Amino acid sequence: xxxxxxxxxxxxxxxxxxxxxxxxxxxxxxxxxxxxxxxxxxxxxxxxxxxxxxxxxxxxxxxxxxxxxxxxxxxxxxxxxxxxxxxxxxxxxxxxxxxxxxxxxxxxxxxxxxxxxxxxxxxxxxxxxxxxxxxxxxxxxxxxxxxxxxxxxxxxxxxxxxxxxxxxxxxxxxxxxxxxxxxxxxxxxxxxxxxxxxxxxxxxxxxxxxxxxxxxxxxxxxxxxxxxxxxxx
Amino acid sequence: xxxxxxxxxxxxxxxxxxxxxxxxxxxxxxxxxxxxxxxxxxxxxxxxxxxxxxxxxxxxxxxxxxxxxxxxxxxxxxxxxxxxxxxxxxxxxxxxxxxxxxxxxxxxxxxxxxxxxxxxxxxxxxxxxxxxxxxxxxxxxxxxxxxxxxxxxxxxxxxxxxxxxxxxxxxxxxxxxxxxxxxxxxxxxxxxxxxxxxxxxxxxxxxxxxxxxxxxxxxxxxxxxxxxxxxxx
DNA sequence: GAGTGGTCTAGACCACTCA
DNA sequence: GAGTGGTCTAGACCACTCC
Numbered sequence: 398x399x400x401x402x403x404x405x406x407x408x409x410x411x412x413x414x415x416x417x418x419x420x421x422x423x424x425x426x427x428x429x430x431x432x433x434x435x436x437x438x439x440x441x442x443x444x445x446x447x448x449x450x451x452x453x454x455x456x457x458x459x460x461x462x463x464x465x466x467x468x469x470x471x472x473x474x475x476x477x478x479x480x481x482x483x484x485x486x487x488x489x490x491x492x493x494x495x496x497x498x499x500x501x502x503x504x505x506x507x508x509x510x511x512x513x514x515x516x517x518x519x520x521x522x523x524x525x526x527x528x529x530x531x532x533x534x535x536x537x538x539x540x541x542x543x544x545x546x547x548x549x550x551x552x553x554x555x556x557x558x559x560x561x562x563x564x565x566x567x568x569x570x571x572x573x574x575x576x577x578x579x580x581x582x583x584x585x586x587x588x589x590x591x592x593x594x595x596x597x598x599x600x601x602x603x604x605x606x607x608x609x610x611x612x613x614x615x616x617x618x619x620x621x622x623x624x625x626x627x628x629x630x
Numbered sequence: 631x632x633x634x635x636x637x638x639x640x641x642x643x644x645x646x647x648x649x650x651x652x653x654x655x656x657x658x659x660x661x662x663x664x665x666x667x668x669x670x671x672x673x674x675x676x677x678x679x680x681x682x683x684x685x686x687x688x689x690x691x692x693x694x695x696x697x698x699x700x701x702x703x704x705x706x707x708x709x710x711x712x713x714x715x716x717x718x719x720x721x722x723x724x725x726x727x728x729x730x731x732x733x734x735x736x737x738x739x740x741x742x743x744x745x746x747x748x749x750x751x752x753x754x755x756x757x758x759x760x761x762x763x764x765x766x767x768x769x770x771x772x773x774x775x776x777x778x779x780x781x782x783x784x785x786x787x788x789x790x791x792x793x794x795x796x797x798x799x800x801x802x803x804x805x806x807x808x809x810x811x812x813x814x815x816x817x818x819x820x821x822x823x824x825x826x827x828x829x830x831x832x833x834x835x836x837x838x839x840x841x842x843x844x845x846x847x848x849x850x851x852x853x854x855x856x857x858x859x860x861x862x863x
Numbered sequence: 864g865a866g867t868g869g870t871c872t873a874g875a876c877c878a879c880t881c882a
Numbered sequence: 883g884a885g886t887g888g889t890c891t892a893g894a895c896c897a898c899t900c901c
Binding site: 424470475476477478479480481482485566567573574575576577578579580581582596597598599600601620622624625626627628629630 | 657704708709710711712713800806807808809810811812813814815829830831832833834853855857858859860861862863
């Protein structure tokens, strides 16, 4: 037995990727079935299957039963975007993290945010505003609304030491979220808090989180224009 | 045999997720080994393994040989960001797509971009500028540099009918790409082309693509502030 | 050394989809 | 109906890591 020569799903994935890159199989082309590839590589079909499933997850190929596996025409590749806590994000870059609570009050929900959360405007929600610094410079202004019906325990938390970001993650770990990234002109408040010059834009990341069908929190995170969101594929 | 009652890796993933959500296993906790879970669920270890690998990919658990599997303390969940072609992006939303080439010339590479591409400033590269519309409104201004040493065929393409975006995707495989999202004040050119009011910001997506160690292309895509990048997790 | 996850195999049956 | 991928099994051995 050639134990050392055992074929791995990585080997197969690499070889298939090479063939695609080298245009041996052009975009749109149908490639051999799993059985045939297993024979060619001298391995079990399950091993080929695993390699192909990975390529399919990465958007390199498209698979359909009965039809077979094709090279994706336009590689709608998916980027993976890690979304850490602000503190981890800053400390991960070697920066010094500082946090301060700006305000905390139960207030009526503004209409625009109510619509996005699927709630009624003027419903009372917990409104928390906070600022995060990296190395002494303003890094993120956090403007958050929390539904106390869904997360009653948030009513007891005072957020002066632990940011609502971290508090929520550690108390409600498992939920569905939607992120929106966009650019906007900085409001007066944002200009002041982030120490911007007038007219500078902000980078906005807005996150909406649900626990099952109930909204937990909506947060708007404003960053100075030096902010970068980086991803690789 | 209860064929209908066969246990799927999805069932196991769902049940484990439920236990995590219900805090039966708190963040940081060590969960039973694969062997034990396989016995509990009455299935093969491979099935449990597949479920756990998926949870690990999603950042829900962390696995280490010998140590076992733990619930992730802070779910640094990864968002998946689909990166389609501009045309697909627009048509996928039901919009009418239009494209026009603005300019195409071999020019010396500006210093800032040369540094990011790992090239020497003043190297001659193909500079292509183009505009993409959705439903008659400017959607994206594309400002692209292409390394003709790596992609000589681009010298023959005229890009008047097919955007460089689509041409490159369908003719040149790439091995690695890096995206940067950020906000910036619109330049005069961007203000004019995207039909913005003075002082409005733009949303920038910059993409750098390599074939092995060689840079293929750098592109800066500027969108009006109405643009949204949306992702779920 | 020993425990736990990582991977491969050979075979089987199922599920979807095309013709 | 038939072809192709999707999944599960039972068993085996390997690889990493903690002690």
